[in-house]
Amino acid sequence: MTEPAPGSSASPTVFVLANANFVTDRLAVGGDLSPRFSLARQQLDELVAAGITHIVDLREEWSDETLVEGWAPEVRYLHHRVADAGQKIGGPWFGDLVEWVDAAMADPSAKVLVHCHMGVNRAPSATLAILLAQGTGLRPALDAIRSARPVAVIDYASSALAWYLESTGADARTRRNARRTLARWLKANQLDVVKVIRSIRDTEHPPNRWLVHLGPDDPRALAGVLAESGDVAVGLSMHTCPEQLSQLDEVLFLTDQGLVGRALVVGPIQPAEPHALLLPVVVTNLFDPVALDLPATVEEWLSEGTNPRLLERAEYGSLTVRRLPDAADPVDGTGALADVSESSPPTTG
Known part of the structure; x- marks a missing residue:
């Protein structure tokens, strides 16, 4: 001993x-x-x-x-x-x-x-x-x-x-x-x-992926904050405080027009006045809306509008990865569908 x-x-x-x-x-x-x-x-x-x-x-x-x-x-x-x-x-x-x-x-x-x-x-x-x-x-x-x-x-x-x-x-x-x-x-x-x-x-869990529904004017407001202040944390209004929320989780921004950006979680959800919950994130990408064929589960969530939503792996893939066409597929003027972001992380975490 x-x-x-x-x-x-x-x-x-x-x-x-x-x-x-x-x-x-x-x-x-x-x-x-x-x-x-x-x-x-x-x-x-x-x-x-x-x-x-x-x-x-x-x-x-x-x-x-x-x-x-x-x-x-x-x-x-x-x-x-x-x-x-x-x-x-x-x-x-x-x-x-x-x-x-x-x-x-x-x-x-x-x-x-x-x-x-x-x-x-x-x-x-x-x-x-x-x-x-x-x-x-x-x-x-x-x-x-x-x-x-x-x-x-x-x-x-x-x-x-x-x-x-x-x-x-x-x-x-x-x-x-x-x-x-x-x-x-x-x-x-x-x-x-x-x-x-x-x-x-082997005991560590890969980062979670979350979906946040933005209003029609929110992307423009976020872009204005970033243009004025640079790479800073912003607080997003949330409805719930999920137990699974973790440091550096990925957040996807979705509007009625499609996917518009990404962010990383940099702090726990905090109460704020008046009676709001704010999630601190650093925005990593903002882009023009990318129209998507949403999974039925995401469509249902979108109609309810409760932020944030924890994404399943299959849902994440359907929102971020586009299939390259094979020879039998019609090709439009852009040649082929590609990933919605050059910095899309691997789905393996």
Whole structure:
């Protein structure tokens, strides 16, 4: 049985929904909030209930800061971004991180979550630097991280160790021994990172596709906003708040004249005055109406006018992909029917 790291409790909180694990009683490591807003809210509530007061988000590619500010404004948030490209990470990045965490933990009631996207490389490596700075030995720190989070590959461990050795002014012999210890531990505790990442991706759901019915003047209004403000989020009035709604879901705009555009969801549906629900989206395409032969299910929804509608895969294909004619098909002046958008994403998600 692995002994807990110094300062950790023997029975730390076990999260049911949140993608996190306590390494000590005050330091947790993990992945990000779910892209599905309803689940993300439950995960954050679980983190707060476990005493998390500070969150360090290491992702270069995204941030949940806006969600945390809206749902748990009492939680302090640091977006300490770094790429996950297998590169060496410079010492100042670790130094700034450890300084912020040390300041947070000066409050004896504080608990810190350090996370990246999957909790495989960046967050475990950052946690290693924090534990080393707190006085935990190299091997006990590595064992504690892997014991708490079995998917932790800790690919940037050498960068974390290099920062620690430099910051403590370690002599040449100490540096050699530490690097040797790390190499031996990694060899003895090797994980197949491709297999680990694939297993995590297999649990992730592809983005949803939604249909939103616009009024006859709405496309012109959207175009005016974009022309004036550029690439900004706009709020679309909704009738319902679906549980399946997720970050970066695709939205198709439909009017009575046909398909007129696309957008990406960039936030949860929010209440607004007077008694409206607004969905934040970034518009990616607006174009002249493309007349479509709508599936009967979509025709029925269109007559009801309740926004938004979750599209089935077959419905999405019928709205976005046009069949190329074969030799027996009549050919009009354009030669062949094509996809309604040059940037149409694959239906596999």
